[in-house]
Amino acid sequence: MSHPNPRNILVIGGGDGGVLREVVKHDCVEKADLCDIDEAVPRLSKKYLPHMAQGLENRKVTVVIGDGLEFVKKEASKNHYDLIITDSSDPEGPARKLFEKEYFEDCYNALREGGVITTQGESFWENLNFIAGVKRACKEVFPIVEWAWSSTPTYPSGTIGYFVATKDPLRDVRRPVRSFSREEERKYFKYYNQDIHSASFVLPTEAREVIEAA
Incomplete structure (x- = not known):
C-alpha cells in the first residue's frame, strides 16, 4: 500500500508462502x-501449512x-521490480548481510523509479541500537526510510519491526497511497487496514527518540 501501482514483486526468503499469499491479493x-x-521450506510448508503455502501455487508466482x-x-x-520484500531470519550468520548497506544498494538498483523495499527489522524491545544502525545504513542509499512495527504473537517479544524505504523522495510511506474499501479490507485482511498502516509508524517514546534520530 506504500506503492501506487506495484506490478512486479520480489520476495527474498519467505519460503513458507505467507508473504506471497498476501501479495497476490492485489489485482x-x-x-x-x-x-x-x-x-525444504516451501516443500514442508506445502505439506504442513497449506493455508499459508497457497501463495506458492499462484499462477503469478x-x-x-x-x-x-x-x-x-x-x-x-x-x-525491474516495483517492490522488494525481505522476509528473512534474524540478522545472525549469513543473514546479517541482508541488513547491510551493500544489500540495500543492490535492492535500489533492482527497483524501478519510485520503487519500495520492506525488510524485517527486529523488535524495539530487543535490539533498539541495531535498528538505529540499520536505518542509518539504509538512509545512505534511499532518500526515505521509516521503521514500523506490528503485533506478532509468535515472536518472543510479541512484536516485530520492519523497515520501509522508497526511491521516491516525495512519498510519505507512513500513509497508504492505495487503499481498499472497508468491505474489501474485511474480505482480504485479518490484521491490516488503513488505520493500522499509519499507526504502525507510531513509536513508544524511548524507541522514537533512538530510531528517529538515526
Whole structure:
C-alpha cells in the first residue's frame, strides 16, 4: 500500500508462502518472484501449512531456490521490480548481510523509479541500537526510510519491526497511497487496514527518540 501501482514483486526468503499469499491479493500485481535459500521450506510448508503455502501455487508466482543476496546482485534486472520484500531470519550468520548497506544498494538498483523495499527489522524491545544502525545504513542509499512495527504473537517479544524505504523522495510511506474499501479490507485482511498502516509508524517514546534520530 506504500506503492501506487506495484506490478512486479520480489520476495527474498519467505519460503513458507505467507508473504506471497498476501501479495497476490492485489489485482495490480502481475508477477511475483520468490527466492529462498532452503528448498525444504516451501516443500514442508506445502505439506504442513497449506493455508499459508497457497501463495506458492499462484499462477503469478515463480519460485527460485538460491541465495537471495546473489539473486538480487546478479539476476535481478536493473529497474525491474516495483517492490522488494525481505522476509528473512534474524540478522545472525549469513543473514546479517541482508541488513547491510551493500544489500540495500543492490535492492535500489533492482527497483524501478519510485520503487519500495520492506525488510524485517527486529523488535524495539530487543535490539533498539541495531535498528538505529540499520536505518542509518539504509538512509545512505534511499532518500526515505521509516521503521514500523506490528503485533506478532509468535515472536518472543510479541512484536516485530520492519523497515520501509522508497526511491521516491516525495512519498510519505507512513500513509497508504492505495487503499481498499472497508468491505474489501474485511474480505482480504485479518490484521491490516488503513488505520493500522499509519499507526504502525507510531513509536513508544524511548524507541522514537533512538530510531528517529538515526
